[in-house]
Amino acid sequence: MNRIAIASIQQESNTFSPVATRYADFAPVYGEDVLAKHEGKLTETGGFISVLRERKIKPVPVCAAWAITAGRMVKADFARLMRGFRKSLNATGHVDGLLMAMHGAETAEGVDDVEGHVLGIAREVLGPDLPIVLTLDLHANVTRAMAKLVNAIVGYHTYPHVDMFETGRKAAEILLDLRAGAELHTAYRKLPLIVNAENSQTTANGPFATLMQAAQEMEAAGHARAVSLFPVQPWLDIKEMGCAVTVVSEDRAEAEAAAGFLARQFWEARRDFEPELLSVPEALERARAIEGGPVVLSESADSTGSGSPGDSSGLLKHLLKADLDGPAAIFVVDPPAVEQAFAAGVGAKLGFRLGGHYDRVNSKPVAVRGVVRMLSDGRWTPRARGYNPGIPQSMGRACVIESGHLQILVAERSMMTVDPELFRSHGIDPVYCKLVAVKSPNGFRAAYEPIAKAMFLVDTPGVSTARLERLPWKNVSRPIYPLDPALP
Ligand SMILES: [Zn+2]
Incomplete structure (x- = not known):
């Protein structure tokens, strides 16, 4: 045999x-x-x-x-x-x-x-x-x-x-x-x-x-x-x-x-x-003009499926003060914030510094005042076709912090954000959100396209930016397109 x-x-x-x-x-x-x-x-x-x-x-x-x-x-x-x-x-x-x-x-x-x-x-x-x-x-x-x-x-x-x-x-x-x-x-x-x-x-x-x-x-x-x-x-x-x-x-x-x-x-x-990238204010403006939701904003420069740490505050800082007619959700990797939420307990209202934990070059922490709505062991199981369906995943400990209309899922470790089940497993259903932020350049389309009213790519700084010319290339063999755009 x-x-x-x-x-x-x-x-x-x-x-x-x-x-x-x-x-x-x-x-x-x-x-x-x-x-x-x-x-x-x-x-x-x-x-x-x-x-x-x-x-x-x-x-x-x-x-x-x-x-x-x-x-x-x-x-x-x-x-x-x-x-x-x-x-x-x-x-x-x-x-x-x-x-x-x-x-x-x-x-x-x-x-x-x-x-x-x-x-x-x-x-x-x-x-x-x-x-x-x-x-x-x-x-x-x-x-x-x-x-x-x-x-x-x-x-x-x-x-x-x-x-x-x-x-x-x-x-x-x-x-x-x-x-x-x-x-x-x-x-x-x-x-x-x-x-x-x-x-x-x-x-x-x-x-x-x-x-x-x-x-x-x-x-x-x-x-x-x-x-x-x-x-x-x-x-x-x-x-x-x-x-x-x-x-x-x-x-x-x-x-x-x-x-x-x-x-x-x-x-x-x-x-x-070449993709169409919008500034965050432009994307929010377009989202507000759309009735209902969810509108999906992809912060691909901080894509956890592209090697970014998932800790950008580039989109987060705008969502915290955005004028929206419904709830919004975002995922952020920030171990000290999770530790702080666990120490304070569910229901505690307190101030956090969120984002910019690993990538200090591309984003800075932002002040967030919010209520700890959930503490979890960060375990969940993807359901959508794609990455590891049916195989339990761990993002370390996690918490949900609510700040005004914004639900922030904060985890100790990075995690793919392409499956809406990530949010659902933590009590946030993207279907009922006005805005959902994902950190993925394209993978999110499989499971989000069927439920999204619209999807926009936003342009923030990060190590998985689509603006390849912004990155500090040293070793790649030249010439290569698009770093050498005139290559025949
Ligand atoms: Zn791939």
Whole structure:
């Protein structure tokens, strides 16, 4: 009977982030606990397991580790995670292949390409001939090492990301075909290109939707097993940085031609990615002109899904004094404020200094006078398709502070804000709000679009700003668009 190893180590890095990533942020599990965490869940690993079970093949679980986006991983913590991965992979005994789920844009102190590093370990343990199929987030920074070390790469096809499960299933089918003797070639193209995340949606209205449609048509027509487009997450100041295209096919010439075609189309579309960002006063003005709610304001420069700390006061300071005809809600990461609320207790009215806790460059704390409405252990479970649905999450301790019309969900640790369930789990239903602030460039659209009256992107300072020219780039290879806009 075939035995296929399954593993996931997933994080998106933002090298401009002031918050380092630690081992505990990954909440890693090893061995059988991987199955308990992912079987039946809509994750890549859930997809791997579902195909293997259907084919009566034994999934051999190695590890499952997922961390919220942040800065480079601390060196010692990274070494510990790598030891855990190697040890668990060594302990699997004989396996017939490896299915590996990674983000594709993870960095650690001294390591710009964590995925390449991990896959190097996998090759050391498993040897050069065993098939390895890698799934990647659409925002992966696909490197030469990744393309060389695996037999096939399969990227998400959706942004907002809602196809993790399908991506996992596709990868597993490809791995089993490789086991059955299929010979696959991966064509790889790298572009001197960064595009912002705010206008990269694959849903209607955007340049990337057109590109992805072409990729999907190639797959559907049987020209390739997996066609993946990677608009790399933009906040990665490393040398080997840029958008990429990969095409996996039995036919080498067809794969190379398709990858070349899509890379050219991608490059030609580069100027169409510019998003419309509004100043906060302008966005509030537009929101007030709309009857009812919720109107969603996206503060993407402080996106917790893009490596920002989630501690900006850029939008918060305006919401505190905004003249609104209904409640508003925002999420802020601020450990001392949570400590203060716990010390005071539910019902206490007191003054806080909120925001600017980690990122002192881009925002300053603001004075908030409010009532502590709720204290919690910060545990909740995402429900929407996307990140970790059905898998309990922890944002450290949390509290809800009410200041006038504004409900502020304050947490000790960063958390994805794309699922309205985050607020609902703390007694705030976005459906009944006039305004909801999210910290996400695009992912929020999946679950918020069906309930939102309107959605606006606001322009505040932060380490995940769409204004890429504002960031202190040092290491990225030049020339690269849009930092070198005249590039032909
Ligand atoms: Zn992504």
